[in-house]
Amino acid sequence: MNDQELRAKVQKALDDKLSGVKDNPWLAQRVMNQANGEEPVMKKKLSVGIVFAIAMVLVLGTALAVALNTDFFSHVFGNETREKVTEHMETYDNGKGGTYDYLYPAREYVAADPDLAEKLIGSQVMNDPVAVQIGDHTLTVLSAVRDENAMVMELTLECPTGVKGMNYSQQTNEDKGAWFADDASYFFAVDMAAEMMYVDLQNSTDTCLRIYYYCVFFEKKPDGESPVLAAATVSGGNGAEERTFDPQEVIIPADKAVSTARFVSEDGSLIELSPFSLRVCPAAETAVIAVQETDGGDTPEIVLSQMDPGSLDDLAIEMKDGKGFTVLDTGKLDNTMYMCGGLGEHFQDTSMVLNRLVDPEAVKCIRLNGTMYVPEE
Amino acid sequence: MDDVKGPDTPEYFERMVSDYQTQLRRLCCVLLKDAHLAEDAVQETFLKAYRSMGEFRNDSSERTWLTRIAVNTCRDLVRSRWFRHIDRSVKIEDLPEPEAPADPEDTGLYETILQLPVKQREVVLLYFYQNMTMQEISDILRISASNVSRRLESARKTLRKKLEEDGMHE
Structure with a gap:
């Protein structure tokens, strides 16, 4: 069978089977309304083949739980609720009768200057708590702040009989963050984003977890758009195929985006820096060529690889006053809270959320893998 | 195809949606294996296209440009925590x-x-x-x-x- 015949069969099969997929006659108008701000942009259906629950979003009054900006800054960007971590090796069971070692990098937390924080991001902080009931747990977004690339939130997860279904520890705080157990009766995640959940071990109790949520958007989120939190009640057995999700959409009214400053290198690469996030956008010609396994274990392919976060060996920010700090140092030091690669049109951008605040206007230059990035003129 | 109206006009965009909506919807449906998510992906695709119409320079065809946006949008959806967490086993009866x-x-x-x-x-x-x-x-x-x-x-x-x-x- 040649390609022509195969094409005819594929087209017939797909056309016949997809003939029930209908166009939306109002799509063009709806998109234009959304683009012009006349309709909410995010309307993800989060379909899992079940009926939608009516969102039960409660906007709580200020008397209940208004988080002051100062507390928020010190919790998510400061050092009051976490201690400096030195570089350390841990040994784990590899599940095959042996062990493997994992080197955890050092992490340096510093105090958040409340005045500087207020000046840099105070007017963009959302601090009207938004709560949603998921299963027998209540999730409350106390505060949130975002730019176009990333968002940071402070959450509480409460259950009067004890919070269940969340795996967390000092180790998860130093690694990829807390994660949901297979038998968790709830689930939540920011839509179209990747994230790390840091559980405040000092201020959490059995019935209330205090969670600092650091996420990176897959697509730039322009000023004026509200991020969406997908939250669900989960019921059924422990197996994935037995679970039923009852999803809700929770609008996080953090629609004001903190602005970013642009730093450029001689090769045309770009770094976008906001007071709490940094995005590396390599010029196309600097992309790394790498070998990548294909799905299904086929022959490895040579691909124009994403700029893998692991290739960011040395990243430091130098301030105009001569001070500064190292963000990443070859796996020995990590002053990010979360990092995600493979972003952007060419899948080679990397975004990260910093573990402290920085004033982009006071930055002299950024050094990445020996290349200097200076403020764009 | 009526190209009398310029690319920044509502008429041009409406024509683009009319010309490509069906094929993009079917493409997203098969990539995502989910008709509802496909609907969102198509809407997102056209929203991104509308916002970046000024950047479209005809160095690729309009169809290639829109398809690239749609494929990227589907890829982002697939790697979101939500998509990874829920059961994605194909249930053919769930499709239209x-x-x-x-x-x-x-x-x-x-x-x-x-x-x-x-x-x-x-x-x-x-x-x-x-x-x-x-x-x-x-x-x-x-x-x-x-x-x-x-x-x-x-x-x-x-x-x-x-x-x-x-x-x-x-």
């Missing part, structure tokens, strides 16, 4: 019913396409279904033409084997 009962052979081939690894599914959709050239697919997926060819060859083997099993391959 065809207007007329489909041949069993069509159903078998369709299911085989849905079960292809996503990288092979992408090239099958673009090459066999959207009639795109290797170069256009290379531009959309940002991989070399030889890699497109390699993925396509793997997919061909799977599809031909399926057709042989069903007695459709002479």
